[in-house]
Structures are given as C-alpha cells and as structure tokens.
Amino acid sequence: AQSVTQLDSQVPVFEEAPVELRCNYSSSVSVYLFWYVQYPNQGLQLLLKYLSGSTLVKGINGFEAEFNKSQTSFHLRKPSVHISDTAEYFCAVSVDAGNMLTFGGGTRLMVKP
C-alpha cells in the first residue's frame, strides 16, 4: 500500500514571496504523482501531475513540482504567490495512472498582503 505525507498543515506566506509545499510518499511499486487544489467552498481541481518523462512538471497558475525518486518527494513550488493562491493543496499518489488516488492530509496555503 502507498501513503502520502504532507509535512506542513499550514503555510503562511506574504504576497509575491516564493513558496514550497512539501510532499513525501511511500510505495513498494512505481507511482504516479498529483497535486490538487481546493479553493474555498469548491471541489478539488487538478493542478499538475507526473506520469513519466521529465521530473520537472509544470501546472496551471504558475505552479511546478519536481519528482525526486531517491528522496521519494514531489514538492510543489511557485516563485511568486498571489492572494488568489490562498487554498488547500493536496498531494496524491496512484499506482494505476490516476484512478485510485491516495491523498495526503493537505496543506493550507495562506497568502497575506
């Protein structure tokens, strides 16, 4: 079975500052990795995903993530955040390319003016 750990439950950051949301996973088999975002009072939507190929993945809204197999990590980064990035971010893993997802506990990103 696989598991996902999001190391920070909350990340406060000032507007226009860079941010990194950390995600580590464990699995005995190869995995596919995802970041989903949940804006207030909305469902989750896909931010980006890693299936294969380049370990640096670019997503929507200027976010990117890097798959590091040796460190079993998939950290999410953005060089300059906006107030509108305030949301909860979920890292997820799958062994079947996306249907059966195991989610982490979530990280609440709070962007302050």
Next chain:
Amino acid sequence: DVKVTQSSRYLVKRTGEKVFLECVQDMDHENMFWYRQDPGLGLRLIYFSYDVKMKEKGDIPEGYSVSREKKERFSLILESASTNQTSMYLCASSLLYEKLFFGSGTQLSVL
C-alpha cells in the same frame, strides 16, 4: 466543462437516520468516486464504481453503501447515521486513467 453536481451543500441529520447523498455527472464518465474529507486526514476513499451496477470498496467503506443504477448518478447511503460520520463528502468522476473532476461537496452534520 465537466460538471459534477452534489444535491446538497449542507445537510443536518439525526443519529440513526438513513441518509442519501446524491451525485450526478454530465460527461458520460465511466468512473465515479465517493470520498470523505476531514481536517488533517485529507481525502479518504469510501467507495468507487467503474460501471453501472458495479461497486468496489475503498479504504473506509464501513457504515456506508452505494448505488449506481444509471451511469450519470452515484449515490452514497448511510444506513444508520452516526456522529462519527459528520464530515465533508466529495463526489468525483473521471474517464479511465484521466484526471478526477470533483463536486463542491456536501457538509453533513449528524447530531
């Protein structure tokens, strides 16, 4: 745009009641899922379905059942609601091996 609609945004029920949560998707997706979302625990899969009348247990199926009589509709049933089932319930749908589309959620309170 794909739309996944959950019938209620907020629901308040009493302990022991039978509760139905409804979910409808409009994109002819084969797969449908029910998750519950709790602070600090993220999303946990309750049940999923790959086809009409087909269902599979997820990670936490105890106390829940599901029904999928039509492709577009996936219902979650709490046979006898308990206070530990107070949670946010999220429905999702997808094509095979494609991204999930989520509904806005139903916040269920069991008193």
